[in-house]
Amino acid sequence: MEIITGGIxxxxxxxxxxxxxxxxxxxxxxxxxxxxxxxxxxAAAVYTTNLVKGAPITVTKDHLSDGLAKAVIxxxxxxxxxxxxxxxxxxxxxxxVEKYAGVKAKDVIIASTGVIGQKLDTTPIENxxxxxxxxxxxxxxxxxxxxxxxxxxxxxxxxVSFTVGGKEVKLGGIAKxxxxxxxxxxxxxxFLTTDCAISSRMxxxxxxxxxxxxxxxxxxxxxxxxxxxxxxxxxxxxxxxxINSEGEDFDEFMKALNTVNMFLCRSIAADGEGATKLVECxxxxxxNIEIARGAAKSVIxxxxxxxxxxxxxxxxxxxxxxxxxxxLDLDPDEIDVxxxxxxxxxxxxxxxxxxxxxxxKAKEILLEDEITIKVCLNSGSVSATAWGCDLTYDYxxxxxxxxx
Amino acid sequence: MEIITGGIxxxxxxxxxxxxxxxxxxxxxxxxxxxxxxxxxxAAAVYTTNLVKGAPITVTKDHLSDGLAKAVIxxxxxxxxxxxxxxxxxxxxxxxVEKYAGVKAKDVIIASTGVIGQKLDTTPIENxxxxxxxxxxxxxxxxxxxxxxxxxxxxxxxxVSFTVGGKEVKLGGIAKxxxxxxxxxxxxxxFLTTDCAISSRMxxxxxxxxxxxxxxxxxxxxxxxxxxxxxxxxxxxxxxxxINSEGEDFDEFMKALNTVNMFLCRSIAADGEGATKLVECxxxxxxNIEIARGAAKSVIxxxxxxxxxxxxxxxxxxxxxxxxxxxLDLDPDEIDVxxxxxxxxxxxxxxxxxxxxxxxKAKEILLEDEITIKVCLNSGSVSATAWGCDLTYDYxxxxxxxxx
Numbered sequence: 001m002e003i004i005t006g007g008i009x010x011x012x013x014x015x016x017x018x019x020x021x022x023x024x025x026x027x028x029x030x031x032x033x034x035x036x037x038x039x040x041x042x043a044a045a046v047y048t049t050n051l052v053k054g055a056p057i058t059v060t061k062d063h064l065s066d067g068l069a070k071a072v073i074x075x076x077x078x079x080x081x082x083x084x085x086x087x088x089x090x091x092x093x094x095x096x097v098e099k100y101a102g103v104k105a106k107d108v109i110i111a112s113t114g115v116i117g118q119k120l121d122t123t124p125i126e127n128x129x130x131x132x133x134x135x136x137x138x139x140x141x142x143x144x145x146x147x148x149x150x151x152x153x154x155x156x157x158x159x160v161s162f163t164v165g166g167k168e169v170k171l172g173g174i175a176k177x178x179x180x181x182x183x184x185x186x187x188x189x190x191f192l193t194t195d196c197a198i199s200s201r202m203x204x205x206x207x208x209x210x211x212x213x214x215x216x217x218x219x220x221x222x223x224x225x226x227x228x229x230x231x232x233x234x235x236x237x238x239x240x241x242x243i244n245s246e247g248e249d250f251d252e253f254m255k256a257l258n259t260v261n262m263f264l265c266r267s268i269a270a271d272g273e274g275a276t277k278l279v280e281c282x283x284x285x286x287x288n289i290e291i292a293r294g295a296a297k298s299v300i301x302x303x304x305x306x307x308x309x310x311x312x313x314x315x316x317x318x319x320x321x322x323x324x325x326x327x328l329d330l331d332p333d334e335i336d337v338x339x340x341x342x343x344x345x346x347x348x349x350x351x352x353x354x355x356x357x358x359x360x361k362a363k364e365i366l367l368e369d370e371i372t373i374k375v376c377l378n379s380g381s382v383s384a385t386a387w388g389c390d391l392t393y394d395y396x397x398x399x400x401x402x403x404x
Numbered sequence: 405m406e407i408i409t410g411g412i413x414x415x416x417x418x419x420x421x422x423x424x425x426x427x428x429x430x431x432x433x434x435x436x437x438x439x440x441x442x443x444x445x446x447a448a449a450v451y452t453t454n455l456v457k458g459a460p461i462t463v464t465k466d467h468l469s470d471g472l473a474k475a476v477i478x479x480x481x482x483x484x485x486x487x488x489x490x491x492x493x494x495x496x497x498x499x500x501v502e503k504y505a506g507v508k509a510k511d512v513i514i515a516s517t518g519v520i521g522q523k524l525d526t527t528p529i530e531n532x533x534x535x536x537x538x539x540x541x542x543x544x545x546x547x548x549x550x551x552x553x554x555x556x557x558x559x560x561x562x563x564v565s566f567t568v569g570g571k572e573v574k575l576g577g578i579a580k581x582x583x584x585x586x587x588x589x590x591x592x593x594x595f596l597t598t599d600c601a602i603s604s605r606m607x608x609x610x611x612x613x614x615x616x617x618x619x620x621x622x623x624x625x626x627x628x629x630x631x632x633x634x635x636x637x638x639x640x641x642x643x644x645x646x647i648n649s650e651g652e653d654f655d656e657f658m659k660a661l662n663t664v665n666m667f668l669c670r671s672i673a674a675d676g677e678g679a680t681k682l683v684e685c686x687x688x689x690x691x692n693i694e695i696a697r698g699a700a701k702s703v704i705x706x707x708x709x710x711x712x713x714x715x716x717x718x719x720x721x722x723x724x725x726x727x728x729x730x731x732l733d734l735d736p737d738e739i740d741v742x743x744x745x746x747x748x749x750x751x752x753x754x755x756x757x758x759x760x761x762x763x764x765k766a767k768e769i770l771l772e773d774e775i776t777i778k779v780c781l782n783s784g785s786v787s788a789t790a791w792g793c794d795l796t797y798d799y800x801x802x803x804x805x806x807x808x
Contacts, residue, residue, distance in 0.1 A: 052728030052736040052756070082724055082736075084757045116721020117758035226725050303707070304803055311804030317520025320486055321630050324456030332456040332486075352456070353488045354521035393797045399708055400715030 001162040001256055004170065007141035010159035011170040011195035012237035013038035017135035018147030021128025023077040023120070030147035032125060034132050035072040035191060036101060041233035043069035043109065044204035046211055048228035054079050055086030056110045057229060059094065063106050067200025069233050070107040072191055073097050074148050076176070080112040080120040081226045089120050096122075100129040101136070109231050111189050113150055113176060116226060141174065148176040148189055151398055156267040162256045164249045167240035169196045171256045175264040177218075177271075190215065190230040190264055196253055197236035198243040206254055207232055214261035217293060217386040218269050219301045230261075269387035270370075274394030277369040279309050280387055287380035291328050298326035299373055300388035309371060310390035314339060314362035316348040319373060334378040341368035405566040405660055408574065411545035414563035415574040415599035416641035417442035421539035422551030425532025427481040427524070434551035436529060438536050439476040439595060440505060445637035447473035447513065448608035450615055452632035458483050459490025460514045461633060463498065467510050471604025473637050474511040476595055477501050478552050480580070484516040484524040485630045493524050500526075504533040505540070513635050515593050517554055517580060520630060545578065552580040552593055555802055560671040566660045568653045571644035573600045575660045579668040581622075581675075594619065594634040594668055600657055601640035602647040610654070610661055611636055618665035621697060621790040622673050623705045634665075673791035674774075678798030681773040683713050684791050691784035695732050702730035703777055704792035713775060714794035718743060718766035720752040723777060738782040745772035 009016050018033040043064055047057050063069065073093055080086050090112070094105040112120065135143065145155035159172035171194040198206070207230065215230055236242070243249045270278035281299040286292035299305055302322035308315040316337045324332055337349040343365045348357050365371075413420055422437040447468055451461050467473065477497055484490050494516070498509040516524065539547065549559035563576035575598040602610070611634065619634055640646070647653045674682035685703040690696035703709055706726035712719040720741045727734055741753040747769045752761050769775075 050725060050728035051734055052724045079721070082721055082753065082757055115719075116725060117753065119758075226721075226728060303799075307800050307803030310800060313804065315519075317483070317486055317630075320456045321454060321520060324454035324630060330455055349486070349521065353486055354523075391800055391803075393800050395707075396711050396714060396795055396797050396800060399711030399795075400717065 001160050001259060004159050004161045006139065006159050006172060007145060007157035008035055008172040008174050008191060008193040009138050009141040010172040011193045013195060013235050014193045015136040015138055016140035016144040017132050017137060018140065018143030019128055019132050019135060022124035023075055030143065031075055031077045032128055032132055033074045033144040033147035034101065034136060035144060035193065036103060036136055037070050037233055037235040039235050039237065040068055040070045040107060041235040042067055042198060042200040042203050043231065043233045044200060044207045045229055045231035046207055048226060050226045052082065052226045054081035054112060054227035055083065055090045056080055056112045057227060058087060059090040060109050060111070060229065063108060068107060069109050071097050071101060071103040072109040074111045074189065075125065076113050076148055076150050078112060078114040078118055078120040079116045079227050082117040083119050085119065089122055092122050093125060096126055096129045100133045111227065111229055113148065113189055113227055145174040148174065150176065151273050152176055152271055154271055156264055158260050158263045160256050160259050162252055164196060164240040164252050167238050169238040169240055170194060171196065171260055173260045173264055175268055177268040192232035192260065194232065194234045195236065195238040196234050196243065197238065197240050198234045198253060202243050202245065202250060203232060203234050206257055210254065210257050210261055213384070214258065214265050217297060217384065218265045219297060219386065219388045265387050269389050272389030273398045274392040275389030276392055277309060277371055277390050278387065279371050279373065279389055280385060281373045281375065282383065282385045283375045283377060284383045285376040285378045285380055286382040289382050289384060291330070292382045292384035294326055294328045295323055295330065295375060295377065296384045296386035298322045299375065300386040303391055306388065306391035309366065310392050312363055312366035314348055314359065314366060319375065320349065320352065323375065330377060331379060336376040336378065338374045339365050340372040340374055341365045341370060343368055405564050405663060408563045408565045410543065410563050410576060411549060411561035412439055412576040412578050412595060412597040413542050413545040414576040415597050417599060417639050418597045419540040419542055420544035420548040421536055421541060422544065422547030423532055423536050423539060426528030427479055434547065435479055435481045436532055436536055437478045437548040437551035438505065438540060439548060439597065440507060440540055441474050441637055441639040443639050443641065444472055444474045444511060445639035446471055446602060446604040446607050447635065447637045448604060448611045449633055449635035450612055452629055454630045456486065456630045458485035458516060458631035459487065459494045460484055460516045461631060462491060463494040464513050464515070464633065467512060472511060473513050475501050475505060475507040476513040478515045478593065479529065480517050480552055480554050482516060482518040482522055482524045483520045483631050486521040487523050489523065493526055496526050497529060500530055500533045504537045515631065515633055517552065517593055517631055549578040552578065554580065555677050556580055556675055558675055560668055562664050562667045564660050564663050566656055568600060568644040568656050571642050573642040573644055574598065575600065575664055577664045577668055579672055581672040596636035596664065598636065598638045599640065599642040600638050600647065601642065601644050602638045602657060606647050606649065606654060607636060607638050610658055614658065614661050614665055617788070618662065618669050621701060621788065622669045623701060623790065623792045669791050673793050676793035677802045678796040679793030680796055681713060681775055681794050682791065683775050683777065683793055684789060685777045685779065686787065686789045687779045687781060688787045689780040689782045689784055690786040693786050693788060695734070696786045696788035698730055698732045699727055699734065699779060699781065700788045700790035702726045703779065704790040707795055710792065710795035713770065714796050716767055716770035718752055718763065718770060723779065724753065724756065727779065734781060735783060740780040740782065742778045743769050744776040744778055745769045745774060747772055
């Protein structure tokens with residue numbers, strides 16, 4: 001497997017575009033994106049578990065009930081959620097794709113991200129559809145990746161090339177996500193494309209399996225959004241033999257999917273609202289995967305741990321505290337903790353008790369912009385990793401008046 | 405029932421004191437407190453559910469196994485938690501109370517609050533014991549209330565007077581708590597005294613019942629501390645007939661306890677680390693108490709809601725979002741939301757959908773320093789209230805380098 005350029009347009013037969021149509025006031029910020037496959041693709045998605053669901057989620061679920069899709073339309077600046085006309089507006093947007101890009105509305109995946117509870121005016125969207133459609137291109141990935149951003153500071157793009165049954169297959173992805181990020185079962189907005197030939201059923205299986213160790217392990221602020229979605233379209237243009245069951249080919253596909261998703265997870269966490277650093281928590285020595293994942297996520301979600309990371313403060317007591325209130329069956333007296341960055345590793349706690357360590361060395365390690373909090377539970381052999389970021393003044397600033 | 409002065413020394417026969425002994429570097433900050441009852445009291449307590457428990461919690465549990473206590477010793481500046489000699493140190497401190505104040509070590513309640521995982525040196529404590537004991541006084545409440553503070557900006561003190569079986573009874577309390585506050589079953593450090601005659605069993609029942617609607621409904625930052633404790637001593641000096649079962653007298657006592665605890669809850673939330681305002685969430689129309697409480701707490705805990713309150717931003721979509729991911733069985737389409745302060749009430753959402761409202765009026769309401777987020781689930785008749793605060797730059801600042 002090889003990392004390549006091109007993002008969602010790297011796989012054969014996918015065009016993308018992104019424009020400013022006027023949903024956002026700021027003319028410099030693109031706010032409407034489209035992705036179109038040359039041929040109808042198998043498709044799969046996972047969605048937010050929030051009971052309050054954006055209208056686009058409901059519409060996409062309907063459209064994907066046959067496991068097929070050909071296009072994605074996404075706007076930023078407005079979540080189209082908690083609006084009385086939300087469903088109607090979402091259907092209307094899919095109708096625009098049918099009218100302007102010739103893709104049947106029922107083959108359109110739709111997503112919206114931005115403020116909740118403000119009506120989404122479709123006028124600028126319809127006015128922008130000609131430009132959006134004309135802009136579709138085999139190297140339009142970066143425009144689409146920019147258009148889906150909200151408080152993101154950088155676009156999140158990746159693609160890989162790998163081999164399935166002797167054929168070169170590509171898989172690409174773009175993601176959006178910076179705040180209201182604490183996915184459960186699904187997450188954020190992530191659009192994946194591949195030219196792999198794979199059935200809808202196996203595609204859904206691959207996606208649902210992978211997110212448990214990728215997107216569900218990211219938390220920026222503990223708030224599970226109403227509009228989270230990860231979707232994938234597979235158009236089969238790589239010409240590999242259709243993946244229709246488990247086996248070597250499926251395993252290769254899973255590996256590529258995991259590489260792409262893991263990259264996007266780390267990118268989302270590092271670009272968390274106001275974040276100055278990526279914080280990774282790796283839990284080893286757990287008796288089972290639920291405990292490993294739960295422990296890693298409890299640490300990554302703690303406001304106090306996050307604030308300590310911002311201050312480059314080796315306040316490991318807060319890590320122990322977060323493990324202790326996780327609700328998991330842990331033995332605090334068996335827990336070891338260390339902090340790691342490219343400056344080295346420092347052990348701060350063994351057997352649930354503090355050890356003498358150099359505060360100076362700890363500071364040096366924690367001043368880096370990628371930190372790993374390594375926890376060993378010493379009660380089994382299962383591991384898990386979660387990704388988050390530090391809690392900063394800027395998180396408060398960004399969210400103190402997001403709507404203005 | 406009447407609110408009176410005197411705090412924990414308002415009930416007959418309770419002395420208190422607070423001094424600076426040197427656990428903290430800052431000479432202006434008291435760091436050691438004692439409360440002593442003239443006679444042995446019945447006693448009850450509730451503790452943190454964090455699996456990582458401070459050594460003082462373990463020792464207090466042992467000492468209260470007979471339902472009796474006569475004194476409390478508390479230090480701030482160091483939590484005596486995750487230390488290999490923690491238990492030994494906590495026992496030693498109770499021994500000091502026996503040696504210097506003549507109260508048997510097994511009748512001492514002990515608590516420590518501050519940094520986790522740093523050894524607590526007992527030298528300054530022993531050196532301070534003579535001064536601490538000599539300072540004990542029937543109006544020493546404010547010294548004790550100051551000595552237990554950590555990042556608190558104001559002491560939290562209250563007392564009430566009420567009547568049980570024709571006798572005047574008093575109940576007082578002091579509390580400490582500002583960060584790492586998201587209690588579960590017990591919380592923070594709260595010391596209550598009463599001269600009511602009440603059996604240990606009924607005292608524990610009263611306390612355990614009351615905290616479900618008081619301290620367990622407060623959240624500053626979602627972090628459940630390792631050292632949370634609420635304890636109460638009842639020395640019987642009011643001369644009422646012993647409360648030994650449920651009935652009118654017990655009900656009177658419960659009412660007074662609830663008044664005191666509610667006051668302390670609001671004080672703790674309003675003084676949350678970095679907070680500029682008290683945020684209260686009242687949920688009405690719930691089908692049962694679990695849903696009412698869970699919904700109120702989910703709103704009050706959301707970082708995004710808290711940041712919006714800091715910015716006086718009527719971003720009600722975040723309230724809906726927090727209700728949606730609470731894990732509770734709610735119907736989003738039935739939810740109404742309004743914001744209230746002394747400037748009035750503004751309805752922002754009905755039936756899960758936004759309504760037109762004046763942003764100007766909303767801003768005026770939200771700029772006040774006590775805000776109520778009123779949620780109606782329209783699916784029953786049960787209510788609950790939770791207390792929290794806004795998320796501010798100062799929370800991040802305080803927790804970015806708490807240890808330095």
